[in-house]
Amino acid sequence: MIKMSDLTKKYGGRFALAGLDLALGTGVTGLLGPNGAGKTTLLRCLATTLAPDGGSIDAFGLDPADPVQRTALRRRLGYLPQDPGFYPHFTAFDLVDYVAILKELTDRERRHAEVRRVLAEVDLTGQAGTKVRKLSGGMRQRLALAQALLGEPDLLILDEPTVGLDPAQRMLFRTLVSRLGESRAVVLSTHQTEDVAALCERVVVMRDGRAVFDGTPGELAEVAAGQVWLSDAAPPASRVFWRTADGRYRTLGDRPPSGDATAPGVEDGYLTLLGEAA
Amino acid sequence: MTTGWHISDDLRDGYLAGTLGTALALSVDAHLGGCARCRASVPYDGDWLEASWGRLETELIRPRPSWSERLLRLGGVPGHVARLLSATPTMSRAWTVAVVAALAFAVLAARQQADLLPAFLILAPVLPLTGIALAYGPRVDPAHELMAATPLAGPRLLLTRATAVLAVATPLALIASPLLPAPPGLSAAWLLPSLAAASGCLALSNRLPVPIAALAVGGLWLAVVGTGRLTGGWLAPFEPAAQVAYGLIVLSSSFHLYRLSIK
Numbered sequence: 243m244i245k246m247s248d249l250t251k252k253y254g255g256r257f258a259l260a261g262l263d264l265a266l267g268t269g270v271t272g273l274l275g276p277n278g279a280g281k282t283t284l285l286r287c288l289a290t291t292l293a294p295d296g297g298s299i300d301a302f303g304l305d306p307a308d309p310v311q312r313t314a315l316r317r318r319l320g321y322l323p324q325d326p327g328f329y330p331h332f333t334a335f336d337l338v339d340y341v342a343i344l345k346e347l348t349d350r351e352r353r354h355a356e357v358r359r360v361l362a363e364v365d366l367t368g369q370a371g372t373k374v375r376k377l378s379g380g381m382r383q384r385l386a387l388a389q390a391l392l393g394e395p396d397l398l399i400l401d402e403p404t405v406g407l408d409p410a411q412r413m414l415f416r417t418l419v420s421r422l423g424e425s426r427a428v429v430l431s432t433h434q435t436e437d438v439a440a441l442c443e444r445v446v447v448m449r450d451g452r453a454v455f456d457g458t459p460g461e462l463a464e465v466a467a468g469q470v471w472l473s474d475a476a477p478p479a480s481r482v483f484w485r486t487a488d489g490r491y492r493t494l495g496d497r498p499p500s501g502d503a504t505a506p507g508v509e510d511g512y513l514t515l516l517g518e519a520a
Numbered sequence: 521m522t523t524g525w526h527i528s529d530d531l532r533d534g535y536l537a538g539t540l541g542t543a544l545a546l547s548v549d550a551h552l553g554g555c556a557r558c559r560a561s562v563p564y565d566g567d568w569l570e571a572s573w574g575r576l577e578t579e580l581i582r583p584r585p586s587w588s589e590r591l592l593r594l595g596g597v598p599g600h601v602a603r604l605l606s607a608t609p610t611m612s613r614a615w616t617v618a619v620v621a622a623l624a625f626a627v628l629a630a631r632q633q634a635d636l637l638p639a640f641l642i643l644a645p646v647l648p649l650t651g652i653a654l655a656y657g658p659r660v661d662p663a664h665e666l667m668a669a670t671p672l673a674g675p676r677l678l679l680t681r682a683t684a685v686l687a688v689a690t691p692l693a694l695i696a697s698p699l700l701p702a703p704p705g706l707s708a709a710w711l712l713p714s715l716a717a718a719s720g721c722l723a724l725s726n727r728l729p730v731p732i733a734a735l736a737v738g739g740l741w742l743a744v745v746g747t748g749r750l751t752g753g754w755l756a757p758f759e760p761a762a763q764v765a766y767g768l769i770v771l772s773s774s775f776h777l778y779r780l781s782i783k
Contacts, residue, residue, distance in 0.1 A: 291668040309726070313671050321669035327662035332607070340607050344670035344677070348600045389666065399669075 243267045243427055244288070244397065249297035251283050251451075258283040259294065260451035266397075270423035272442035272459075273431040274512055280451040281431040282324050282401055288429070289321040289399045301397065317346070320390035324401040324431075326382075330375035334366055334385050337374060341389040360388040365414055379406035387415070391422075398422060400430040404437055416441050435509040439463075445508070447515055455515055459508045466510035470494055471501035527551060527558050536562065604677075605684045617654055621647045638754050642745050644710035645717040646738045651685035652678075652721055653734035675726055679777055682722055690714070709758035712766035717741055719773035 244266040251259040258280045273281045286292035287299065290306045302318060304311040328337060338357045347353040361367050364384040369377060377385065383406045390398060400419070404412050420441055422428055432438060438445050439459045447455035447462065455462060472490045475498070477483045483493035493501070494510055506514075527535070527548055534540045535548045552559050585593070585603070592602035658664040667673050694711070717737050724733035748756035756762070 286665075289669040291665055309674075313674070316669055316671040316673070319669060321666075323665040323669075326666045327664065328666075329607070329663060336607065340603070341666065341670065343600045343604050344667055344672040346671050348598070350599055353600075386666070 244299070244301045246284075246288070246299050247297055249284070249287060249294050249299070251280075251287065251292070251294050257451045259287070259297075261297070262448075262452055264446065264453055264456075266427050266429055268423070268425065268427055269444060270419060270428045270430065270442045272438035272445045273429065273448060274433075274435065274438060274445060275431075275448035276516065279448040281448055283451075284448070285321075285399050285401045285429065285431055286323075288397075289319060289323075290316055291321070291323075317393075318395055319397040319399060320392065320395035322386050322390040322398075322400045322403055326386040328374045328382065328385075330373065332374050333371050334361065334374065334377065334381075334388075335370040337385060338389050338392065342392050345392050347393065356392060360391040363391055363418060364388045365411075380408055380411050383407055384411065384415075387418075394426075396426050398426060398428040400428065402432055403430055404432060404434055412437070435507070435512055439508040447512060449516060462511035462515070463506045463508050464511065466494065466506035466514040468503060469496075469514055470504050470506045470510050471498055472504045473498045473501040475499060477501075526555065527561075532558075532561060601680065604672075604680065617647075617651050621650070641710045641758060642742075642754075645714040645741055648682075648686055648690070648714055648718045649721050649734040649738050652682045652718060653731045657730045659731065675722075675777065678725055678730065679722060682718065686715075686718055709763070712763050712770065713741065713757070716766040716769040716773070719770050719777065723773040723776045 246262060246264045249259045249262040249264075250257065258278075260280075262280070262284065264284075273284070275281050283292065287294045287306075288301070290312050293307070299306055301315050304315040304318075306312040306315050329340075332340065335357060338360060339353065342353045342357055347356060358367070358370075361370050364387050366381065366384055366388060369381060374382065374385070383403065387400070387403060390400065398419075403419075404415060407415060416437070419428055419430070423441075423443075430437075430442075442459060445455070445457065445459050445462050446453050455465070471477075471493050472486070473493065474490060476485075476491050477493045477498040483491050483498075486492050491498070492504070494513055497503075531540075531544075531548060535545060538545075540548065552562060586606050589602045589606035592606060593599060597605070654660055658668075661667070667677070690711070721730075721733045721737040724736065727733075728736065744757050745754065748754060748762075
């Protein structure tokens with residue numbers, strides 16, 4: 243469905259994407275990686291807002307390097323950027339309506355119906371008439387998600403979509419995205435490993451512009467198998483550890499004195515994989 | 521509000537079943553609005569009520585057109601294009617620059633300043649470029665990244681916005697032209713260079729960021745004027761042969777833009 247081959251992008255002397263190969267299909271794919279790993283650059287290339295320096299992208303048989311095919315691809319994607327930027331004097335309805343026009347929904351009645359639909363999807367119906375500047379951070383994030391849903395896109399690109407959402411809103415987001423992922427390609431970048439564990443059937447870990455892991459969340463967790471421990475005594479201060487709710491110490495790496503092995507999670511796998519780079 | 525009278529069970533059942541006459545139903549409605557005890561005896565689905573209010577609220581909320589949007593619609597601009605042009609602050613800035621520049625020229629021209637003509641002819645083609653540079657791009661539009669992934673982004677949106685800026689700036693500058701202390705032909709000699717600069721900038725913007733394209737075209741124009749001054753006087757870039765060249769640039773750039781906009 244979507245294939246990226248040998249993708250490169252350089253900022254100054256540093257490679258943000260260093261020959262990345264990645265294929266995406268129907269379902270939810272999560273991108274994990276430390277800051278500067280290239281996640282946002284990758285998503286921007288995929289969203290056609292940034293041209294890669296080298297390599298190719300084939301999305302639904304369309305090549306975004308070609309202006310005509312780029313426009314055709316834009317008709318099939320929804321994009322929530324990391325920093326969406328808003329016009330603060332717009333109401334929530336105005337903003338989504340404006341994006342709907344840019345998405346070529348010219349008929350007023352149809353467009354307004356679609357705006358109402360996506361606002362309802364993100365539970366912002368009650369705030370439709372509220373100015374953007376008066377919305378909370380979580381509401382703005384949901385508003386940004388709403389505009390991405392316009393026109394039921396085949397490819398949904400979400401750059402850190404859960405930033406600023408409270409637990410209830412994150413549940414709503416997970417429900418919505420997992421439903422969308424049943425019939426289309428959804429790719430999201432996040433620092434929240436629990437979102438990846440809960441939502442994504444596939445996870446890609448990026449570092450220095452390359453994919454260093456590509457598999458299921460379970461497989462990522464398995465990377466840390468036999469390296470996660472619970473102990474009654476605090477491990478040496480040089481190790482990273484924390485005290486859990488039941489008063490034991492959880493640590494990653496070599497077995498601490500009197501440590502009991504415990505099941506690893508996605509976060510453990512991620513930290514083990516990236517080491518200090520995480 | 522509390523009252524001594526409360527609706528009977530029969531009345532309540534009739535109200536819930538919808539069998540009461542209109543007048544009686546409205547009376548019960550009014551009573552329920554003021555009597556907490558009777559209201560509590562009428563079962564309702566809170567979630568349904570909230571969702572219904574939400575739907576009703578959204579149905580009632582429609583974008584209220586701004587004065588500029590209404591004006592554009594009155595001028596025959598399609599509703600969605602009018603909304604596109606009038607909604608964003610970037611367009612307001614571009615329009616403001618265009619209008620202020622044209623009016624400033626008009627005021628100066630009216631004062632019949634002796635050195636104004638060369639300045640007017642040289643700067644008039646550059647001013648629309650400023651408007652275009654202010655109309656589109658990540659540095660001037662806070663929501664640029666959000667909009668850039670939409671099908672209308674790029675040449676089509678830029679062309680729409682630039683046309684809107686030119687549609688305001690050009691007629692205003694044309695109004696200012698006759699006030700200049702020069703023959704009519706010469707006072708309008710800026711028009712083709714101006715259109716050539718604007719269309720050239722738009723055509724270049726397919727390859728370069730808009731502000732860079734505007735700077736490049738503006739710089740090229742000033743270089744042309746400077747060369748003309750060194751070789752044959754400052755009027756050389758406005759003579760008929762040069763005007764033909766500007767006309768050809770306008771035609772070829774417009775054709776290129778047309779092809780881009782229909783893709």
